[in-house]
Amino acid sequence: MYALEHLEFQGTVCCWKQFVICGSHVPLDKVRAGLRCPADWRVIFASGSIQAAVKQLREAA
Numbered sequence: 001m002y003a004l005e006h007l008e009f010q011g012t013v014c015c016w017k018q019f020v021i022c023g024s025h026v027p028l029d030k031v032r033a034g035l036r037c038p039a040d041w042r043v044i045f046a047s048g049s050i051q052a053a054v055k056q057l058r059e060a061a
């Protein structure tokens with residue numbers, strides 16, 4: 001599983017916020033390349049399953 005993350009600043013602290021998860025990095029790389037500031041975005045490998053990530057995101061909302 002892969003995640004597309006955006007670098008965000010919260011006061012003086014910066015953190016990465018996940019926006020999209022996918023089973024393949026290829027579509028996420030294409031999305032990242034088309035964004036206005038691709039340097040502020042990254043695609044990372046996220047361990048676990050997509051089902052577990054979706055469950056975690058639903059619980060957080």
